[in-house]
Amino acid sequence: MTTYRHIIFLIVIVVAFLSLNIDSVAPCLPSRIDGDENLLSSAYRAVESEGRDEINGLWKEIVHKESGIVLRLVPAGEFDMGSNSGEADEKPVHRVQISEPFYIGKYEVTQKQWKAVMGNNPGRWKGDNLPVERVSWKNAQEFCRKVGGDLPTEAQWEYACRAGTNTKWSFGDATTKIGEYAWYRGNHQGKLHEVGQKSPNPWGLHDMHGNAWEWCRDWYESNYYSRCAGGVTDPTGPGKGTSRVIRGGSIGSAAIHLRSARRHKNSPDLKDDDLVSFRVVIPAEAVH
Numbered sequence: 001m002t003t004y005r006h007i008i009f010l011i012v013i014v015v016a017f018l019s020l021n022i023d024s025v026a027p028c029l030p031s032r033i034d035g036d037e038n039l040l041s042s043a044y045r046a047v048e049s050e051g052r053d054e055i056n057g058l059w060k061e062i063v064h065k066e067s068g069i070v071l072r073l074v075p076a077g078e079f080d081m082g083s084n085s086g087e088a089d090e091k092p093v094h095r096v097q098i099s100e101p102f103y104i105g106k107y108e109v110t111q112k113q114w115k116a117v118m119g120n121n122p123g124r125w126k127g128d129n130l131p132v133e134r135v136s137w138k139n140a141q142e143f144c145r146k147v148g149g150d151l152p153t154e155a156q157w158e159y160a161c162r163a164g165t166n167t168k169w170s171f172g173d174a175t176t177k178i179g180e181y182a183w184y185r186g187n188h189q190g191k192l193h194e195v196g197q198k199s200p201n202p203w204g205l206h207d208m209h210g211n212a213w214e215w216c217r218d219w220y221e222s223n224y225y226s227r228c229a230g231g232v233t234d235p236t237g238p239g240k241g242t243s244r245v246i247r248g249g250s251i252g253s254a255a256i257h258l259r260s261a262r263r264h265k266n267s268p269d270l271k272d273d274d275l276v277s278f279r280v281v282i283p284a285e286a287v288h
């Protein structure tokens with residue numbers, strides 16, 4: 001009987017011990033919930049091998065599941081926008097604050113990605129991994145909205161293109177290395193090229209210089225920078241206009257037109273330009 005009591009006593013002790021352990025697990029739950037704040041929206045998945053940003057803890061690279069678009073994290077920060085030695089519309093150089101981190105397409109949007117979202121392929125140059133072209137600004141923006149983002153502002157685009165540099169191109173001031181980083185008039189072979197074949201800029205973005213021009217969100221205004229001379233935060237361009245900004249130059253451009261600060265424009269309705277593509281921007285807070 002004594003042995004029987006001992007067994008009951010031991011069972012009670014074991015159950016009590018297990019209960020204590022279960023209780024001791026409970027305090028861990030809040031930290032898991034904290035971690036959940038960094039989970040991505042269901043439309044995206046993280047490229048875990050790229051890891052997280054050391055400062056803000058956000059995933060450095062994410063993928064839009066439906067289309068396969070890969071986006072890179074761009075940290076908040078500031079930079080000198082424009083060039084005092086370039087075209088008149090690039091002056092004056094002015095300080096720009098980018099107040100929030102954002103994701104931007106690692107590559108120009110491809111024809112395969114466009115088809116996955118829009119169900120058609122307007123491109124003249126056929127190939128799944130070629131940048132999509134012959135898309136109007138409005139069509140490009142419609143695409144961006146469907147994947148939860150937008151076109152980059154002109155400031156976001158130049159910030160991402162410069163990637164911490166203040167040289168003419170993100171690889172320096174000399175054109176000797178341009179063939180390593182860009183498809184342009186000097187090496188185009190008469191066609192657009194599959195995205196991502198050239199070396200990336202310091203922030204891991206490909207083809208910011210050359211291959212296809214890229215739509216930006218802003219209206220184009222030649223003297224807009226003169227109104228930003230004192231420094232601006234998250235500029236979104238003039239409130240109205242007739243043309244939208246395009247950036248980066250293309251296979252039809254001389255090296256000088258691929259400069260980080262070079263500005264150009266197109267009518268937003270124009271949809272037969274086979275050298276204009278775009279990339280997507282998504283605020284970091286929209287996917288986390």
Ligand SMILES: [Ca+2]
Nearest residue numbers: 207210212248
């Ligand atoms: Ca480009």
